[in-house]
Amino acid sequence: MASRTRLTLALGLAACSMWAHAAEPQVFVQAGTSVARGETLGLEDVGIQGRRLQSSKTSTSDSHAQAQSDAQLIGTVLAAAFCLHWFVKGYRNYSAIKLLDVDDCQDKMMSAWGAKSESENLPETLRGVFWMDGNYAPECLAIFMNGAFDPKKRTISLPIGGPYGWTWNSDRAGWFVYFLIVWAGYALFGATLRVEFNEGYTVASIPLYLFNCIWIPTGYMMIREDAQGNSWNRATYSLWVACGLRSYTDPRELRWSYQLRKVVDGSGEKLLNWKDLEDSLDKAPLNKTRMQRIQGFPGEPTAEASKLLAAVE
Numbered sequence: 001m002a003s004r005t006r007l008t009l010a011l012g013l014a015a016c017s018m019w020a021h022a023a024e025p026q027v028f029v030q031a032g033t034s035v036a037r038g039e040t041l042g043l044e045d046v047g048i049q050g051r052r053l054q055s056s057k058t059s060t061s062d063s064h065a066q067a068q069s070d071a072q073l074i075g076t077v078l079a080a081a082f083c084l085h086w087f088v089k090g091y092r093n094y095s096a097i098k099l100l101d102v103d104d105c106q107d108k109m110m111s112a113w114g115a116k117s118e119s120e121n122l123p124e125t126l127r128g129v130f131w132m133d134g135n136y137a138p139e140c141l142a143i144f145m146n147g148a149f150d151p152k153k154r155t156i157s158l159p160i161g162g163p164y165g166w167t168w169n170s171d172r173a174g175w176f177v178y179f180l181i182v183w184a185g186y187a188l189f190g191a192t193l194r195v196e197f198n199e200g201y202t203v204a205s206i207p208l209y210l211f212n213c214i215w216i217p218t219g220y221m222m223i224r225e226d227a228q229g230n231s232w233n234r235a236t237y238s239l240w241v242a243c244g245l246r247s248y249t250d251p252r253e254l255r256w257s258y259q260l261r262k263v264v265d266g267s268g269e270k271l272l273n274w275k276d277l278e279d280s281l282d283k284a285p286l287n288k289t290r291m292q293r294i295q296g297f298p299g300e301p302t303a304e305a306s307k308l309l310a311a312v313e
Contacts, residue, residue, distance in 0.1 A: 043233070096163070096296035102281065105141055105167050105294050110268045112164040112297075113145040122149055125229020126156070127266030131277045132234070132260035138169035138177050139270050140277075140288050141263075144195070154197040157212075160185045167292040176291055182295065195222065207242065217242035222260065230271060232260040 100108065106129045126144045146165040147156040158165065161182035168174035185191035189210045197204040206220035219242040223233040235257035240246040246253055263274040281290045 005098075008171050096111040096298050098294050098296050099170060099291055100294055102140060102167070102277070102290055102292050105292050106264050108294060108296075109141065109143045109146075109164045110264060113143060114266070114268060122150055122156075122266075123229070124266055125201060125224065128262050129264035130232075131261045131263045132258060133261050133276070133280070134286070135234075136258075138171065138173040138288075139167060140169070140292055141167040142260075144264075147195070154199070154201065157209075158193045158195065160191045160193060161295055163297045165295070167294045169287075169289045170291040170293055171289055174289070178293060193215060193220075203248075205242070210274060219255065221248055223248075228262075230262045230273065234258055234260040 098108075109129055122145060128143070128145075130144075132139060132142060132144050143165055144156055144158070146162055147158040149156050160166075161178070166181075168178045173231050181191075190212060192209045193206055193210055194209055195204050195206050202224045204222040206218060206222065208216040208218050210216060217239055219237040219239055221237060221241075223235060223237050224233040225233055235246050235248070237254045238253045238255060239244070241248050241250075241253050248254075259272045261276070262271055263277050264270055280286065
């Protein structure tokens with residue numbers, strides 16, 4: 001619905017601009033026709049015709065100015081409505097963000113999406129909670145089960161910054177990335193990561209889509225490293241690879257990478273990788289914080305609100 005609203009606003013602005021300029025060419029056409037006719041008339045008639053033309057030009061100019069003013073007003077109103085919609089959507093997400101221990105984060109993620117009927121169709125290699133090991137960005141955990149899975153196309157559409165799908169550090173860097181992703185990417189552009197797998201679910205490309213239709217190449221890829229899907233190479237390649245012009249098997253096209261390691265399986269059980277995750281927290285050089293920020297559902301009470309309601313009751 002949000003993407004349809006933004007598309008409607010854009011079309012409305014374009015229509016207003018076309019309408020505002022539609023009357024201008026007609027002035028010159030009418031003037032040229034009248035002057036051509038003036039060649040066969042008397043001087044007095046030509047003068048009358050000239051005054052009529054001048055009056056017509058003034059009237060048309062006034063109409064054109066009024067049309068431009070109306071178009072500007074409509075454009076301003078539509079732009080204000082769009083900004084208000086973006087702010088409200090972003091604020092609703094911001095008001096639902098939670099600060100939790102990394103252990104509580106994985107529990108919330110599995111509680112929110114583990115029983116989702118659509119996620120049950122996911123291959124077991126993609127179910128569970130994953131740790132972004134070696135990722136220098138201020139983010140820690142991610143999950144695929146919150147996305148829209150299409151088994152026929154072998155794709156998972158992940159809303160960037162969607163509820164209980166991602167965690168960020170509790171430091172300033174984590175805040176910056178959160179606002180960049182949730183307010184700019186998700187609320188403003190409806191950004192979605194689409195994970196597109198091969199037939200064996202061993203390799204996937206991850207392009208970005210704006211408004212669910214505008215394709216943005218990223219060079220992001222996932223390459224499975226074991227049969228269980230407990231370890232993936234989350235590599236980033238050049239845009240040549242992203243556009244399908246070169247192969248990811250060429251090491252010269254690799255830009256950087258980190259390991260995507262499963263720490264909780266699809267049934268909610270912690271794996272051996274979990275201990276490695278805990279041992280790495282609050283340590284240089286990555287400085288992943290134990291307390292993580294995670295996006296809740298808009299309208300969902302925060303821990304502070306729940307305590308206040310309990311005290312009132």
